[in-house]
Amino acid sequence: MNSQNNGLFGQAAGASQPYEMRRGFHRRLIETLDRGLDWLDRSRSRRQLARLDDRLLRDIGVARTDADREAAKPFWRA
Numbered sequence: 001m002n003s004q005n006n007g008l009f010g011q012a013a014g015a016s017q018p019y020e021m022r023r024g025f026h027r028r029l030i031e032t033l034d035r036g037l038d039w040l041d042r043s044r045s046r047r048q049l050a051r052l053d054d055r056l057l058r059d060i061g062v063a064r065t066d067a068d069r070e071a072a073k074p075f076w077r078a
Contacts, residue, residue: 043075 044069049062050071 038073042078046071046073046075 049067054064
């Protein structure tokens with residue numbers, strides 16, 4: 001009989017590299033999706049800010065020039 005300790009599915013102990021690679025891939029995928037959702041949210045917020053009239057901007061304490069500058073930024077720039 002083989003004296004090597006096999007894991008639950010017949011993998012030798014220490015053969016977790018494929019699992020670690022998948023875990024790393026999934027982590028990067030989640031980070032990328034999270035960044036994309038942040039970009040969507042930022043883009044949506046800037047479009048909404050651009051549509052506010054001067055009265056609403058004054059109500060929230062934002063100058064028109066500041067609102068226009070923020071709305072003009074690309075979605076990837078914080």
